[in-house]
Amino acid sequence: MKSNNALGLVVSDLHFGQKRINETDDSAIRFYSKLAKEYIQKLDAIVEANERVHLFLLGDILEGEGIFPTQAHDALAINQQTELALSFFGDLFDYLGTMSHHIHVYPIKGNHGRVGKYSAEETNWDTVFYKHLELAHTEPAFHNVYNDWHLCVIEDWMFLLMHGDCIPMYFQIPDYGIRTRMMNWVSSIGPFDAFLLGHFHHLKLMHYNGIYCLLNGCARWNDFSVKKMGMAPSTAQWCFGIGPDSPVTWTHAITLENEHLRTPDTGVNQVFRGSTVALEVSTNPNNYYP
Ligand SMILES: [Mn+2]
Numbered sequence: 001m002k003s004n005n006a007l008g009l010v011v012s013d014l015h016f017g018q019k020r021i022n023e024t025d026d027s028a029i030r031f032y033s034k035l036a037k038e039y040i041q042k043l044d045a046i047v048e049a050n051e052r053v054h055l056f057l058l059g060d061i062l063e064g065e066g067i068f069p070t071q072a073h074d075a076l077a078i079n080q081q082t083e084l085a086l087s088f089f090g091d092l093f094d095y096l097g098t099m100s101h102h103i104h105v106y107p108i109k110g111n112h113g114r115v116g117k118y119s120a121e122e123t124n125w126d127t128v129f130y131k132h133l134e135l136a137h138t139e140p141a142f143h144n145v146y147n148d149w150h151l152c153v154i155e156d157w158m159f160l161l162m163h164g165d166c167i168p169m170y171f172q173i174p175d176y177g178i179r180t181r182m183m184n185w186v187s188s189i190g191p192f193d194a195f196l197l198g199h200f201h202h203l204k205l206m207h208y209n210g211i212y213c214l215l216n217g218c219a220r221w222n223d224f225s226v227k228k229m230g231m232a233p234s235t236a237q238w239c240f241g242i243g244p245d246s247p248v249t250w251t252h253a254i255t256l257e258n259e260h261l262r263t264p265d266t267g268v269n270q271v272f273r274g275s276t277v278a279l280e281v282s283t284n285p286n287n288y289y290p
Helices: 025-046 078-097 125-136 175-188 224-229
Strands: 006-011 052-057 103-107 149-154 157-162 194-197 204-208 211-215 236-242 250-255 270-273 276-279
Touching: 025 078, 025 236, 025 250, 052 078, 078 103, 078 125, 103 125, 175 194, 175 204, 175 211
Parallel strands: 006 052, 052 103, 157 194, 194 211
Antiparallel strands: 006 236, 149 157, 204 211, 236 250, 250 270, 270 276
């Protein structure tokens, strides 16, 4: 049981409405309709009451449409994507409301919400969805900056929030790009104590020069990263504690889909206390780069 002054939830790359090759609409809808229950059950099993909850929405919440050829054949319509995502967050807000009356939401747009190369940079389905979500719920406080990144104070710590699509990969591996950008941004747009990002669909916890980096996973297995990088996606989302002594006091990965993983439901669970890193549960080899 993880009880803290504040709970951090990283939610990104859920890609509501994305279909696998040859998957029917009904099958995809069934998966996304069950996602809230799956997520909330697993979250509820590890957290206790928290005074404050910080929900970091780091983009690619909707699958979007038209950002790569053939995408229209592999996605539900935008209105269905929006309905499924609204239902997910409605259930999540209801659940979080039973835990805390101080819920803060930090929305950042992803690359999948882009509408087209001739549209304004701000024209993005994630942005539209976040506004929709904010209007539908009066209880959580939305901190929407309509920017590609958000540098903000969370529980007296500086956090940098970003989707991550502007970070280059080297040899199809994101680690080096993330580390160098993170170190550069500390001095160019920082300083910050923690960096949260998504985009790469790979779960990883890093700690460089005293700064924590939580790289978030996705919701659902597909073969995109297998073909592109040879790596299975991490179908898991970070949750973590934020305390007075550290911006990241513990972490837990909430696994959302197990069917393609060799080792079911271990996820990656690590405990970080101060600068001491202890491995709590063995890591899933599919979830990590070497
Ligand atoms: Mn994504």
